[in-house]
Amino acid sequence: MKQIAARIVQAFGLVLAVIILNFLLVHLAPGDAVDALAGQGENSAETTAQLREQYGLDKPVTTQLATYIGNVLQGDLGVSIANNNQPVTELIGERIWPTILLSITALAFAIILGVFVGTLAARKPESGFSHGTTIFALVGFAMPAFWTGYLLLILFSVKLGWLPVGGMEDLRFKGGWFAKQWDLLQHLLMPALALGLIYIAAYSRLTRASMLEVLESDYVRTARAKGLGERSVLFKHALRNGVIPIVTVMGLQFGAILSGAILVETVFAWPGVGRLAFEAVVERDTNVLLGVLFLISTAVILANLLTDIVYRFIDPRIRVAGSNDG
Amino acid sequence: MSGPHWRSMLAVVLAISLFAVACGGSDDDVVESADTTEAAEADAPAEAEADEPEPEFEEEAGGDFLLRPENVPTDDQRGGIVVLGYSGAIPHSNGAVGSGYAVNTVGAQVNASLLRYNDDYQPVPYLASSWAIADDGLSVAIELNAEARFHDGEDVTCTDVGFSIETSQANHPFKPMFAPVTGVDGGDTKSCTINLSQPHPALLIAFSPGLLPIIPEHIFNDGQEMKTHPRNTTDIIGAGPFKITEFDSSEIVRFVANDDFFLPGLPYLDELIFDLVPDQATVTLGLQTGDYDIAGGNDHGGQIILDAQADDNLRVSAKGFEAIGSIPWIQLNMRDEALSDVRVRQALAYAIDKEAYNDIIAVGLNNTAQCGPIQRSSPYYNPEGKCYDFDLEKAQALMDEAGYGDGLELTFNQAQGSVPRMELITEMWAEIGVTVEIELDADFPDWAGKVTAEDSSYQATWTTLWNWGDPVIGVNRSYNCNNRVAGVPFSNMSWYCNEELDGILDAAGLEFDEGKRAALYYEAADIINEEVPVIFLSNQVWYTRMQTNLENPPESIWGFMDSWAEMWVS
DSSP, X not given: OHHHHHHHHHHHHHHHHHHHHHHHHHHHSSSOHHXXXXXXXXXXXXXXXXXXXXXXXXXXXXXXXXXXXXXXXXTOOOEEGGGTTEEHHHHHHHHHHHHHHHHHHHHHHHHHHHHHHHHHHHHSTTSHHHHHHHHHHHHHHHSOHHHHHHHHIIIIIIISOOSOSSSSSOTTOOOOHHHHHHXXXXXXXHHHHHHHHHHHHHHHHHHHHHHHHHTTSHHHHHHXXXXXXXXXXXXXXXXXXXXXXXXXXXXXXHHHHHHHHHHHHHHTTOOSHHHHHHHHHHHTOHHHHHHHHHXXXXXXXXXXXXXXXXXXXXXXXXXXXXXXXX | OOHHHHHHHHHHHHHHHHHHHHTOOOGGGOOOOOOOOHHHHHTOOOOOOTTOOOOOBOOOEEOOOOSOTTOOOOGGXXXXXXXXXXXXXXXXXXXXXXXXXXXXXXXXXXXOBSEEEOTTXXXXXXXXXXXXXXXXXXXXXXXXXXXXXXXXXXXXXHHHHHHHHHHHHHHOXXXXXXXXXXXXEOTTSSEEEEEEXXXXXXXXXXXXXXXXXXXXXXXXXXXXXXXXXGGGTSSOOOSSSEEEEEEETTTEEEEEEOTTOSSTTOOOOSEEEEEEESOHHHHHHHHHHTSOSEEOTTOOOHHHHHHHHTOTTEEEEOOSOTTTOEEXXXXXXXXXXXXTSHHHHHHHHHTOOHHHHHHHHSTXXXXXXXXXXXXXXXXXXXXXXXXXXXXXXHHHHHHHHHTOTTOEEEEXXXXXXXXXXXXXXXXXXXXXXXXXXXXXXXXXXXXXXXXXXXXXXXXXXXXXXXXXXXXXXXXXXXXXXXXXXXXXXXXXXXOOOOHHHHHHHHHHHHOOOHHHHHHHHHHHHHHHHHHOSEEEOOBOOOOEEEETTEESOSOSTTGGGSOOTTOEEO
């Protein structure tokens, strides 16, 4: 328990460090949100000075940082200058669910397709399918998510006309609940695939390698010797051990999926926190950008903390090693 | 590597990635901005004399309220939904407190204004059924439409007109628009008199939808800060042809027809949807798939227009937005020693091949016949004005004469997206021995900070300024001596000053006789052309892309910043 408590304290310290680092990085960039407003015409000298005072941007960075940390500790992430002073927590609250939906769907795509393809490839490692999987993984890794997104859009929306180009709903839609879910699914498919592709590639490769090792194990040989069917050997016996590395990597990649959502949500106009972050960058909406960075950082740190804790319960060796460390 | 270190690294990488994205600005993001002149404040309204005699008015104006009376849908053709794809955010709907193009596009649908303007720059009745300017030019009588009501059923009265003008005076960056207005008489009636401290010919065009939305006094006059008033974004009430049913500043704005709109038969559409997306490519793809009916304004680059022109399913219009008058130019800092010499500035102007610039940078889509500070469709544009036609010999001779025959080194400040423009200009100027170093600025705020700093040492930069309908509103600001203001983008950023020119611009701002006024602006343009504080590159044409079945698209002189009530789908 002591070690878990220590991990929690460490995590808290890390969150604080990330807040400070993010704040300083964002404030290193020249100009601020009030300058960005000038690009939209709000540029009288008096107005500019008044706005800077109103948002505390006229104060030294250290004072601003102290105020910001104090506010964050009270759950106040400030207001969005670009969104008529709407609280950042409210904005993130509105946008978090689409991002969660997109991330979970992308992750589900990645796990199901990646593991399935990797397992089949491991079954006959020298087959054309296996080599094809390797090439697919290479291409999947190499293609940036936003580029994949555009290719999917051109193929499925413009050329084939099967799927909508963006957003989360058909703007002209008027129909019942089921039709609405179908509409949502159609809008979700491409962004989830674009976001998940790189992980499909990664998981298929990882599963293939892991399964190749497992399939050489004694217990698999025993299962085959017992006369079990190949499907049963593969999916019931070997796969259970073969996917352990996937579970490990999945936790670590949660944050990567969230940050990958920034570009994918922008390409597909998906109304999530990723798109919110992109818009905040363009508008120099510092509070919103810091809010999203805080959210992503906290999610990553929490995911890692949970992984640590779960490992300690699952694997006694880590507990022992941990106590030796301490 | 131990766990905590690894996690710190991950967080740092995340933060740096986002920071890197932040640095990737585009010059397409550089949106033209506002004017705020100290002259306007110096001309602050004086109190009207209480015992002033009744003014005499010229003949009253009025007439048909439709801009496209020849293209009215039948009853069967009315209705339907039009979806606009727009890349960007729309912070609020209240054009009385800001000059943003996107704000005014929304504002022109939810709010009504006193007047609209036809293609010949002539006023058309809107909330004002009729209007008359007093013979002495010191007041304007306006009769409001008897049926005009806000969406909540309250009458539109002179109180609302007065409140809207006061709101603009206090909050809008275009101070010259209403600086001479001293008050509005008429109270809660429909017969208003707008009092002025001096004749103000630009007043009528300032009554356009994008410049003075009439906002409800009974909603907004509650003591709250107008720029951040909650009713700018929630439960929005106006007197315009459409009511807003959903407003999310970075996602969507939904409108439904205002069934009680004061102009009979309008609007023709049932619904209007503005889909706000972060990426221009989404807009283009959406037009191709038919998800969007229309996109336009400054929301696309040249190649996108060429592609749309080649698409049989789309129509591209070059009409509209003329009053905005977008003029790309090269701004020269006259505080710089070399550039303080008019011969150097003239040489630089002669050394630019505008045709080649337009062909390469704007893929031939701009109008290069822009030879002065006033955009070419304006009644005040002089087609015979001096142009700096490409002439390397003249340019070289001027450089020799100025003592820079052996060469000159210049720094060009530029936001990242404008680099191709600058590289082309660099090649052109190299022909007369000018060596240009391009200094990249991260984005608009970075660029603005450098070129508007007190004692800024920038030498040259590329920018675009808008005329905003009348020279008083959008032109003077770039040349008035007293608008050399540090920290204010789109002020007199060349730090140019000519008191004779100021006198001419002031006189033109007071002149009601259109012929005399035009002559004054011709004279002003000649001085500016001769002294070259900026080098005019072209008259930017704003194209609108749309489906072929869209009738009466926003092609008025204000383009999208005008009412879309006459739009319909065939």
